[in-house]
Amino acid sequence: MTFAANDISMRFGGFLALDHVSIEMGESDLVGLIGPNGAGKSTLFAVASGFETASGGRVVFKGQDVTALSPAARARLGLGRTFQVPREFTHLSVLDNLVVAAPGQLGERLVNVFLRPGDIARQRAEIVEKAEGIADFLNLARVIDQPSGKLSGGQKKLLELGRVLMLDPALILLDEPFAGVNPVLVGEISERIGELNGRGVGFLVVEHNLQALSDLVRRMYVMDRGRIIAEGTPDEVLARDAVREAYMGGVV
Numbered sequence: 527m528t529f530a531a532n533d534i535s536m537r538f539g540g541f542l543a544l545d546h547v548s549i550e551m552g553e554s555d556l557v558g559l560i561g562p563n564g565a566g567k568s569t570l571f572a573v574a575s576g577f578e579t580a581s582g583g584r585v586v587f588k589g590q591d592v593t594a595l596s597p598a599a600r601a602r603l604g605l606g607r608t609f610q611v612p613r614e615f616t617h618l619s620v621l622d623n624l625v626v627a628a629p630g631q632l633g634e635r636l637v638n639v640f641l642r643p644g645d646i647a648r649q650r651a652e653i654v655e656k657a658e659g660i661a662d663f664l665n666l667a668r669v670i671d672q673p674s675g676k677l678s679g680g681q682k683k684l685l686e687l688g689r690v691l692m693l694d695p696a697l698i699l700l701d702e703p704f705a706g707v708n709p710v711l712v713g714e715i716s717e718r719i720g721e722l723n724g725r726g727v728g729f730l731v732v733e734h735n736l737q738a739l740s741d742l743v744r745r746m747y748v749m750d751r752g753r754i755i756a757e758g759t760p761d762e763v764l765a766r767d768a769v770r771e772a773y774m775g776g777v778v
């Protein structure tokens with residue numbers, strides 16, 4: 527087991543956004559998380575990645591209790607996330623957006639700028655090379671010098687994925703990778719996720735495009751009103767009455 531959210535509750539005032547939610551993922555798992563608006567998916571992501579502290583429960587990653595760790599500390603352990611609305615620096619180029627996402631850069635500490643300029647240059651060259659490799663893999667090489675604000679919606683999603691890949695993650699929490707993306711790029715993003723998964727990267731994917739998600743993942747959790755209401759293969763889960771009812775009274 528690589529990742530587990532155990533018995534997570536999240537209370538906002540009198541409102542219980544997460545009600546004893548548990549999910550588990552094995553190594554290199556590829557799992558979906560679906561549910562109607564307001565079900566609690568984003569809140570669960572926020573708790574899993576450390577952006578919110580749950581009212582109860584534990585988050586375990588690679589056998590370690592990470593419940594009290596910051597998002598950055600979790601990222602250093604290999605737990606990465608993307609956001610529903612991409613958070614790239616729009617005025618920076620694609621390359622620079624990837625470069626600044628690399629963790630632990632020597633040049634961040636002023637003392638190193640004076641004492642270790644050679645090391646900084648070497649590290650920078652390595653990071654640029656890694657960023658170029660990732661841009662190639664994501665089919666962003668053509669636009670690598672463009673300001674990222676000029677990218678299409680789908681390219682921004684790819685860049686967001688690229689920024690997480692700079693962390694060498696073992697597990698990526700992907701928040702709506704297909705939202706606002708044209709169908710051709712949906713296919714391309716799915717392919718890249720599949721390839722990364724084949725190389726051992728695990729994914730938990732929140733997505734409203736149930737067709738594209740069903741084609742991608744092996745297993746799905748369904749949330750409704752703060753609870754997990756179903757778990758299984760996409761076909762199993764989408765056939766269940768409770769799931770169909772949760773979605774607009776039966777129209778999935």
Ligand SMILES: Nc1ncnc2c1ncn2[C@@H]1O[C@H](COP(=O)(O)OP(=O)(O)OP(=O)(O)O)[C@@H](O)[C@H]1O
Pocket residue numbers: 538543561562563564565566567568569570
């Ligand atoms: N910081 C907060 N303060 C108060 N209520 C919150 C907060 N964050 C989320 N909620 C509430 O918790 C519930 C779950 O929200 P959440 O965003 O997790 O749902 P979701 O499943 O991700 O929905 P969507 O698919 O629309 O993104 C909602 O009713 C939301 O209003």
